[in-house]
Amino acid sequence: MITAIREVRRARGLTLDDVARRCVPPTTAQTIGRLETGTRTVSVGWLNRIAKALGVEASDLVRVADRPEIPVAAVLDGGGAQAPRRDAMLTPVRAEPGTVAVSVAGGIGDYRTGDEIWCRRLDPDDFAAALNRDVLVPRPGGRFLFGRLIGREPGDRTPDGTGRLHLLPLGAGARQQVVADPAWIGCAVRLVRPL
Structure with missing residues (x-):
């Protein structure tokens, strides 16, 4: 071999x-x-x-x-x-199983038009590993939120079943967003940028 x-x-x-x-x-x-x-x-x-x-x-x-x-x-x-x-x-990079991508259509924050952001899909038990990282969070109705994960409250293990992620969206003057109990998140792990 x-x-x-x-x-x-x-x-x-x-x-x-x-x-x-x-x-x-x-x-x-x-x-x-x-x-x-x-x-x-x-x-x-x-x-x-x-x-x-x-x-x-x-x-x-x-x-x-x-x-x-x-x-x-x-x-x-x-x-x-x-x-x-x-x-x-x-060796050229290849995607790992479970990878999802974000295609940047318009420059925002540190990202430029044409960038690809590869994200590793995480289950709720692994959300803490994404603190202070950029994440993609699914929301109801096929919508998503992309921003910096700045805080996390425990999820399903609490008596009332609430779990919240605190995100700071990209861009100047953005206000903190709170998302309750997402089924998964995608943690940004690789930036592919054409020159």
Whole structure:
């Protein structure tokens, strides 16, 4: 099996030892090195362990012929653009299951016309993970509210069954909105912006 473990590890700025320590249970840098170079066979179990340590999906570590890689030509930082120290490749991003998108038709807040905002769909038990993030909230009648989640009151677990999300819509002078008991929300996780 041809893997992209080395490329993903380098793109994340991690050493072999970093990945080895992040594995559950921890392993050695030599083992990770052997798995990267193919001198040791990569099982599905190892692929899953390494993917979790790198914070990616296991499928992101497998090279697929129809998924092109993009060579890194330069690295940009405060000092300007420089050639990378090592050859590196990036794999185009693909959406995770449960992803929903917001298409920006008119610039508002930090978003520009043409932007795509990818959101991870969250169930009520996970709403707290989206605090201080931009979220998409469904409302009755096929409407939605998009804004910064600034507060949350407990939901179904309270005696009266109320649960409220406090959102600050985008744009200057916007007033706080309160939405009661949404079935799900979409937490913004990726911005796709054409230049």
